Amino acid sequence: MTELDHITEQVLKQIDGDGFRQEGAYNLRQNGISLCHGDSEHIKIKRKEGKQGIDVYIDENTKGEYVHIPVVVSTSGIVDVVYNDFFIAPGAEVTIVAGCGIHNSGCNDSRHDGIHAFHVGKGANVRYEEKHYGEGEGSGSRILNPVTKIYLEEDAVFTLDTVQIKGVDSTIRETDVEMGENAKLYVMEKLMTHDKQVAESNMEVQMNGAGSSAQIISRSVAKGESRQVFHPKAVGSAKCSAHVQCDSIIMDQAEVSSIPEINAKHLDAAIIHEAAIGRINDEQLVKLRTLGLTEEEAEAVIIDNFLN
Amino acid sequence: MTELDHITEQVLKQIDGDGFRQEGAYNLRQNGISLCHGDSEHIKIKRKEGKQGIDVYIDENTKGEYVHIPVVVSTSGIVDVVYNDFFIAPGAEVTIVAGCGIHNSGCNDSRHDGIHAFHVGKGANVRYEEKHYGEGEGSGSRILNPVTKIYLEEDAVFTLDTVQIKGVDSTIRETDVEMGENAKLYVMEKLMTHDKQVAESNMEVQMNGAGSSAQIISRSVAKGESRQVFHPKAVGSAKCSAHVQCDSIIMDQAEVSSIPEINAKHLDAAIIHEAAIGRINDEQLVKLRTLGLTEEEAEAVIIDNFLN
Numbered sequence: 214m215t216e217l218d219h220i221t222e223q224v225l226k227q228i229d230g231d232g233f234r235q236e237g238a239y240n241l242r243q244n245g246i247s248l249c250h251g252d253s254e255h256i257k258i259k260r261k262e263g264k265q266g267i268d269v270y271i272d273e274n275t276k277g278e279y280v281h282i283p284v285v286v287s288t289s290g291i292v293d294v295v296y297n298d299f300f301i302a303p304g305a306e307v308t309i310v311a312g313c314g315i316h317n318s319g320c321n322d323s324r325h326d327g328i329h330a331f332h333v334g335k336g337a338n339v340r341y342e343e344k345h346y347g348e349g350e351g352s353g354s355r356i357l358n359p360v361t362k363i364y365l366e367e368d369a370v371f372t373l374d375t376v377q378i379k380g381v382d383s384t385i386r387e388t389d390v391e392m393g394e395n396a397k398l399y400v401m402e403k404l405m406t407h408d409k410q411v412a413e414s415n416m417e418v419q420m421n422g423a424g425s426s427a428q429i430i431s432r433s434v435a436k437g438e439s440r441q442v443f444h445p446k447a448v449g450s451a452k453c454s455a456h457v458q459c460d461s462i463i464m465d466q467a468e469v470s471s472i473p474e475i476n477a478k479h480l481d482a483a484i485i486h487e488a489a490i491g492r493i494n495d496e497q498l499v500k501l502r503t504l505g506l507t508e509e510e511a512e513a514v515i516i517d518n519f520l521n
Numbered sequence: 522m523t524e525l526d527h528i529t530e531q532v533l534k535q536i537d538g539d540g541f542r543q544e545g546a547y548n549l550r551q552n553g554i555s556l557c558h559g560d561s562e563h564i565k566i567k568r569k570e571g572k573q574g575i576d577v578y579i580d581e582n583t584k585g586e587y588v589h590i591p592v593v594v595s596t597s598g599i600v601d602v603v604y605n606d607f608f609i610a611p612g613a614e615v616t617i618v619a620g621c622g623i624h625n626s627g628c629n630d631s632r633h634d635g636i637h638a639f640h641v642g643k644g645a646n647v648r649y650e651e652k653h654y655g656e657g658e659g660s661g662s663r664i665l666n667p668v669t670k671i672y673l674e675e676d677a678v679f680t681l682d683t684v685q686i687k688g689v690d691s692t693i694r695e696t697d698v699e700m701g702e703n704a705k706l707y708v709m710e711k712l713m714t715h716d717k718q719v720a721e722s723n724m725e726v727q728m729n730g731a732g733s734s735a736q737i738i739s740r741s742v743a744k745g746e747s748r749q750v751f752h753p754k755a756v757g758s759a760k761c762s763a764h765v766q767c768d769s770i771i772m773d774q775a776e777v778s779s780i781p782e783i784n785a786k787h788l789d790a791a792i793i794h795e796a797a798i799g800r801i802n803d804e805q806l807v808k809l810r811t812l813g814l815t816e817e818e819a820e821a822v823i824i825d826n827f828l829n
Contacts (some may be wrong), residue, residue, distance in 0.1 A: 450796075463785050470784040475796055477769070478776045483799035488783055490757075491791040 266296035273302035288317020289462025303334035312344035347380030365396035394422035402414030406439035420453035435467035536620030574604035581610035598629020611642035620652035633666035655688030673704035702730035714747035728761035743775035757790025
């Protein structure tokens, strides 16, 4: 069992809600190196040769198992680019818990770019959870630029659940999904920015297979002078259906831009988009303040509800 | 009274629903020249010097009056670029009926670009109707690229009602609106494309004044192998509200892309967007066919209802 320092343990508590343990299939990356890892009977993790990252092989007998692959950056000034590939065998059922936390107490920027590719076999069901978090008193930025590529074969189901908790100064998210016949995609993206943070999220979902469907829900809160840009794109090239929904709350001097794109290239493509940007619900605020909460407490309750 | 040829009269019936008459304030442009025009007590039309187009002055005593400014292009191979400016005095109430029809029986492209600017004074109320239409057996294209700029002062109200009926091979629409305090904008855009037609509509609405509001409704039907792209953008830089709705029906091998953009730069900007692309309603089709309509007739009824 590898001994973990205090900062790493604290950061892990934020980004791995289930509690990170060194058992089953797992890989802990710290400051640009793979600190410890383990395999299970059905899940094997291999370090890549020639470049940073791991290959994760999930066999067809995997049912209800978890893989934990957290990343912690606690050295100021680091740029960590890592390539992780996931090969999920047909019929497998797995939950992958990723997440990255940056503790930056220095004056240099710390950055982690996780470039993930998911090759999901026929009928497999994958849940991917990713939490992003930044902390530390340093003036250096905490930067996270994840790239997520998802290839879904026939009947595959993928749930993408991403959360940016707080403390991330700059993020550019790129997500690409290609869907085969009857594949299903569920995306739940939650994002909170504050102070002068900037966040951009680009997503492109290609529904190429007949019967494929996608549900994309994005919820965000922008506080302070932060800036957010959302650009989800759903392309239907076959009989398919998609529903994209982006809701944002703006506070203070924040700015949110939502640019959803829906593109129907097939007679039987049915795609719906909804987006709304507005301030916090005044009626709810008044009600909670009547119950004795301060304005700040009332806002916190409403935001928590909105993001959860 | 200027004598009009048969083609011009037929095209006018399509683009001026109220019936074009040479009375009151009007200007008929034909094949790149101003064929005839008239003023009224409150509305004066002046030909521009140095470039094509007219200046239309609508005074503050105008109440419930119409201005008709149709454009007919019946010569194959013409490129007609015209600049029309409208100066609407504070408190005026006016309906401006524009529209352009191209009859192209030749093998060369015919194109009309109407570049319109509306300077709308405090509290004025303007309704602007614009119908686009193409016909003729020629192989030359019928091309319409309108540019519409709308400047709304305090309390001004502007209704923009545009229809592309049929027969327009290529169109790129550019619409820009700047809104002052408490200004109101209503946009109803209807567009039908067929065969290999292409249509693009870009709109940017800047809600700069406190209390400004915009309602934008876009409805389209894409048949054959036609292509449509919608890019409406609503920017809220003050306390304001906007609702953008784009609905499209695709048929045959058509393709529709909808890229709405909502951008909130102010705490009290509330902006909502909805978009949907899908095929014709199957239940309605079945019901109408049960009533004895052929498939084509049933489709025509549903499309008419959707666009009207």
